Amino acid sequence: MSLAPTNPIWMPEPALWTPEQAAAYLNVSRNTIFNLLRKKELVRRKIGGKTLIPKTSLEAFLKRDHPTK
Numbered sequence: 001m002s003l004a005p006t007n008p009i010w011m012p013e014p015a016l017w018t019p020e021q022a023a024a025y026l027n028v029s030r031n032t033i034f035n036l037l038r039k040k041e042l043v044r045r046k047i048g049g050k051t052l053i054p055k056t057s058l059e060a061f062l063k064r065d066h067p068t069k
Contacts, residue, residue, distance in 0.1 A: 016054055018050075019053065
């Protein structure tokens with residue numbers, strides 16, 4: 001007999017992501033996320049001393065053209 005739930009609960013994606021979550025989403029390093037925040041290419045929200053990044057900021061970043069080096 002399995003103890004796993006038969007009906008998993010659906011959880012929506014968070015609206016605000018930590019820098020680590022944002023890095024995983026963009027497949028870049030945590031340092032790259034902080035560089036993008038410093039250059040104001042991503043929006044940051046500080047809540048209780050915690051840095052959070054709106055998912056909409058990440059999606060907008062992905063839609064913009066970025067020059068290659």
